């Protein structure tokens with residue numbers, strides 16, 4: 358170490374001196390003395406390390422306080438924070454899938470902030486069941502005899518396979534032995550649940566006969582997994598649901614459907630392909646259907662099982678049901694979301710559906726307002742549903758397109774803001790889709806983009 362480096366190290370202020378300064382006292386006031394001390398110590402350690410590495414610019418007290426303040430702010434804020442989704446991907450799994458409706462948010466606050474009737478019957482004053490709260494709405498909306506809500510659709514599958522098929526065979530089309538995403542693979546889930554997968558047919562075509570021929574005394578279920586996140590085109594044949602259910606019942610077996618997204622409305626009404634519904638699977642004779650709460654349904658993360666009462670009762674009694682049970686905040690949000698469907702206001706009130714149904718003119722007008730205020734141009738583009746729903750289906754949209762000197766650097770700056778802004782990059786442009794920007798976030802978005 359040179360003499361000048363040693364001299365610089367000695368001239369750095371002490372933690373105590375920094376804490377006694379105006380800026381230091383403000384930090385202690387805001388974050389508490391212990392955390393402020395830690396932040397200042399770590400800023401000083403960094404400054405020392407830089408000096409030793411040969412950087413001889415001496416950090417001023419003001420710079421040290423700024424460094425500590427930024428680090429403390431980031432630490433206290435944490436890593437799970439709201440973001441502005443300007444990508445146009447409506448059900449963005451990495452960004453938390455479905456934003457909740459106002460009613461669902463209020464319901465979460467209502468039960469989360471105090472005590473509730475989660476497992477309490479106010480009529481008798483005795484014990485109630487958490488499973489009852491969403492059940493009536495789900496049976497009314499889907500026409501099923503009974504319903505059960507668990508942590509997510511993956512958990513629903515583990516539960517149903519363990520309860521109905523452990524140590525036995527599950528017959529599935531080879532074309533449906535798929536990976537859903539996030540490391541979730543049907544063959545592996547089967548193995549973990551103790552069921553034996555029997556693949557029938559070929560990757561592109563499976564006939565009714567293939568199912569019938571695979572049935573043995575060890576068969577527990579015939580299963581369908583909806584190919585929710587990819588599309589096969591060309592010489593393709595899936596066995597109709599009615600045929601699978603008929604063959605199952607002819608052999609005294611159940612037919613079970615993993616629907617994935619599970620829409621409760623007809624997505625074809627909004628210029629998209631038709632996403633299969635639980636009502637259709639039940640009407641085709643399926644005995645049990647599993648789907649997600651936070652995909653096209655537009656609610657909280659949940660796994661929803663609907664079907665025959667005898668089966669649902671069996672699942673409710675299984676020990677794993679306790680391990681995958683839904684939390685009170687999930688149940689409150691789900692009930693509030695389902696109530697929108699019941700009241701016939703789902704498309705107006707549920708953000709996912711409102712975004713899908715939003716008229717192009719409306720989106721174009723918003724993009725034009727942004728361009729007027731911020732510069733850039735409005736170009737035609739496409740939004741997607743995402744979240745493993747409706748693969749390849751696009752909704753025409755209008756985008757604000759900006760061309761900063763470096764698109765990557767600008768996108769990184771947008772992500773570094775107080776409320777990170779997530780945009781798309783294409784051909785050196787940064788693109789903002791108004792479709793997925795929530796009402797309350799427009800101002801923060803504009804402020805974040807300003808001065809690009």
Ligand SMILES: *Cc1c(COP(=O)(O)O)cnc(C)c1O
Nearest residue numbers: 509510511585616617618649745
């Ligand atoms: C998304 C999906 C799942 C998993 O649902 P989660 O609620 O995310 O656990 C299972 N099956 C299919 C077909 C899916 O699309």
